[in-house]
Amino acid sequence: xxxxxxxxxxxxxxxxxxxxxxxxxxxxxxxxxxxxxxxxxxxxxxxxxxxxxxxxxxxxxxxxxxxxxxxxxxxxxxxxxxxxxxxxxx
Amino acid sequence: xxxxxxxxxxxxxxxxxxxxxxxxxxxxxxxxxxxxxxxxxxxxxxxxxxxxxxxxxxxxxxxxxxxxxxxxxxxxxxxxxxxxxxxxxxxxxxxxxxxxxxxxxxx
Numbered sequence: 001x002x003x004x005x006x007x008x009x010x011x012x013x014x015x016x017x018x019x020x021x022x023x024x025x026x027x028x029x030x031x032x033x034x035x036x037x038x039x040x041x042x043x044x045x046x047x048x049x050x051x052x053x054x055x056x057x058x059x060x061x062x063x064x065x066x067x068x069x070x071x072x073x074x075x076x077x078x079x080x081x082x083x084x085x086x087x088x089x090x
Numbered sequence: 091x092x093x094x095x096x097x098x099x100x101x102x103x104x105x106x107x108x109x110x111x112x113x114x115x116x117x118x119x120x121x122x123x124x125x126x127x128x129x130x131x132x133x134x135x136x137x138x139x140x141x142x143x144x145x146x147x148x149x150x151x152x153x154x155x156x157x158x159x160x161x162x163x164x165x166x167x168x169x170x171x172x173x174x175x176x177x178x179x180x181x182x183x184x185x186x187x188x189x190x191x192x193x194x195x196x197x
Contacts, residue, residue, distance in 0.1 A: 015110045018114050030172055035138070037165075049141070
């Protein structure tokens, strides 16, 4: 089971590369923001899995909890900051 | 119980992979947000439920379920906020008729 958790952690860490490509090559800033949000959600999972791997889940689960909430606040702040309201035609 | 947890985690990893493929391959911001907002949430929830079953019943499982609830509420909300911001900024929407020649996705 420990090897399985290690393989799952590496698989999720490999998925970071896809998000990093979207952050580097995204046409608009919103693509980059959503890639960053995806990395944050995957990082929460990697933190919990790392806690199981090191047998220190009592510490890592609190880190994952705080990271999940901070990720949400960051993405919403990016969405508010990059919004450019258009003039209504009518 | 361990096999059920492993099966749930494999299903979750599959959904995470589908989400990342959607983020790479879809042609538009709105379709990418569609892929991230739903498949990513379901994949994360499946992985966390599998870890809860693997851990057993104690306070740490309660905290992992709290992480699950937080992801279940905040991930679609953050995606929706980004999508609303992009729509208000006038980001053009991809249509299949105009881009039929460009990539192999349409048609």
